[in-house]
Amino acid sequence: MDDIPLSLQLGALIALLAMSALFSMSETAMMAANRFRLRHLAQTGHRGAEKAVALLDQTDKMLGVILLGNNLVNTAAATLVSVIAIQLFGDERWALGASTLIITFAILVFSEITPKIIGATYSDRLAPIIAFVLAPLLRLCYPVVWFVNLFAASLLRILGLSLRPSNESARLTPEELRSLVLESSHVIPKKHQAILGSLFDLNEITVEHMMTPRGSIEILDIDQDWDAVHQQLLTSHHSRLPVCRGSLDQLLGVLPTRRLLAAVASGDFDESALLGQLLQPYYIPAGTAVFAQLAFFQDNRQRIGFVVDEYGEILGLLTLEDIIEEIVGDFTTSLPGIDSDLEWTAEASVVVEGTRPLRDLNRMLGLAFPLDGPKTLNGLILEHFQDIPEADVSLKLNGIPVEILQTKDRSVVTARIYRPQAVSDAASLYKAPPA
Incomplete structure (x- = not known):
């Protein structure tokens, strides 16, 4: 060297x-x-x-x-x-x-x-x-x-x-993939990010979370006066109507209303013509995952199904549009007189229907109602009281102040929800239910 x-x-x-x-x-x-x-x-x-x-x-x-x-x-x-x-x-x-x-x-x-x-x-x-x-x-x-x-x-x-x-x-678990999507806001547009996030949720929720509750389903009772049947068909905003006798416990089938519009308008229409157009009802077990049900709808070429419990009793109605809207957001036109969007007022409160799904309330208002029990606000209130509540009664559900505004028969029609962080004295809003 x-x-x-x-x-x-x-x-x-x-x-x-x-x-x-x-x-x-x-x-x-x-x-x-x-x-x-x-x-x-x-x-x-x-x-x-x-x-x-x-x-x-x-x-x-x-x-x-x-x-x-x-x-x-x-x-x-x-x-x-x-x-x-x-x-x-x-x-x-x-x-x-x-x-x-x-x-x-x-x-x-x-x-x-x-x-x-x-x-x-x-x-x-x-x-x-x-x-x-x-x-x-x-x-x-x-x-x-x-x-x-x-x-x-x-x-x-x-x-x-x-x-x-x-x-x-190199494989990612669903949870890791979800985190990857949520952290890619600089690459993926916000709308696309929301759609992908919704897809991950479909395997975690069941049809019970998304169905229209039984009490909110519009039915066509053919036992009523025939003029009333005529009028309901002409004014209904639904493309398909469950047809029954008296109640959903006697369901006959599903009617595609558009097939009968010409016959109803011309007057060439009777019970036999109506029954001839009925489609067989499609039933969905209550515990079915929404993502699996989407595949079942596709395989069976169905767009509407009735959610049933273990005893075969109809709990609600689920449509293909319900699942699609869960993924991409609301895109259909709301029925007249019904506002599908919810926003807090200047007083940090909002009035909602008792039939509102808890998932919608959580998503639209940023709340945290429990989802492992009742699916609607009315159901959650009834479970809390273990009785039929009265109007002008307030309570706290999972720390969220709720005031019952109107009741009818055995259910809550409307209620006012207060944003938790905007309530200065939550105790003043609570009133014990009547003994």
């Missing part, structure tokens, strides 16, 4: 530090790169991305060649600094100690921290480029990497561990 000029030795040291920096940056960039983005680029024919995906599919070998190269050049750099120190200062102990500190600092700053920060920051850009260097290097050093990995694999087996396949680690 004495015959080699000092300038050449310093140049070699700089080259070794640069190679160490390259290996350090490669390790961080390859492991931090977005695998889904790389796979997308690979599918479009990007050669660098194809090589990067191939390397990531054999992570143990890729890391083996990176760490092998990194350790070799770091060791060579440390040895070369010792040689230079001896040439300059002789066999002095302080010189060797100082050279060790200097090379440690240089490797730490120039070959480890800085390159790894760069690799982590620009991983998606660097990974396809670095793959062109690592791929041939892995082929060249494959025997050495394979030999070293034998010992690493044996040590893992002794410790009771195993290398998880890379394709398993």
